[in-house]
Amino acid sequence: MAPSSGPDSWPFGGEGDGQVTAQWAGGPRREVLLIVSVDTEEDNWRPARDGITVENIREVRRLSRYLDRLGVATTYFTTYQVAIRPWAVDILREASEGGGTEIGAHLHPWNTPPLEEALLPRNSMMKNLPAELQLAKLRRLTTTLTDAFGTPPTAFRAGRFGLDRDTVPALASCGYQVDSSVTPFVSWEATDDGPSFVGAPLDAYRIGVRRDVTIPQPGGPLLEIPLTCGYTRFRSARWRTLHQVLHAPPSRALHLAGVASRLRVAKLTILTPEAESVRDMLALTRGALEGGVRHLQLFFHSPSLQPGLTPWITTAADVDRLYAAIARYVDGLSKMASVRCATISEARVALWFGEGKGEREGEPRAIAGSRGP
């Protein structure tokens, strides 16, 4: 069963050959929501408290012009260190002027007051801090963003995806309605004792107070809108079984997941143009669409807009490639499905309240160049 003998022996049958087709072959064209989110944060890639700069925020001007031209909506999950600098806030406000944008909250615990904890790798994960300290930092971030932008943020993403059950009560008490920290199929346990989101749904679901955030809790106070993560092969309904096969103890000993990835049989992929090729992003997307997902979320970090700040972007040409990858992805996606674009809170309304039910705060807009059914 090892994929080293070739895809033909792979236990998942012949569907999904990893090739990106020009037209989605999964049946009638269907609609999908596209959310583009940017972790809008300081230049310092490694957790730091001193020497903080936010020069990359100047690049948001170029980004917002570019994304406006593509017709996509943008959610800026913004950190405390950005929100305390008036010139950076001005740039984000300017980017928000035309509509189609949202300012969410992004908590980097290591430099969001109160700074009561030691600056240690494990403490960079919000979930590893005492519940009272999580709440205190979240309150500080929320009031700072409210003062800076004039309205309280209602959407949240934890820095380093460091969310777990104890974070949910803090979010609920600070008025948040949406979280977007869950990366399905991905475990961060080996990264400074982060969370595991293996088993989490790909579609939006409710999360509960002090309940496992990977398990839907009907009636829970927040809607989780996960990032888009999964495999570059097979429809998403099969990804759980694939994940189990690749990560079962004998597979781990054989490093099967790595072998499968190198052989391009099936690669665990997060929908981000920073680290992934357009081909892999579209292959992931195809499987997700065939499995029936209702939203896709493309994400990246604002420091990637400036060369030399993140591990993936070293030169100006890398930045240009990042921009081009976003456009190529949007173009490829619009050939697979009828795409509507939404900020994270617009997506909350569209995904949760559905067709005409409940509140309608903002209508997701058709993407530029999107072809209707």
Ligand SMILES: [Zn+2]
């Ligand atoms: Zn971050």
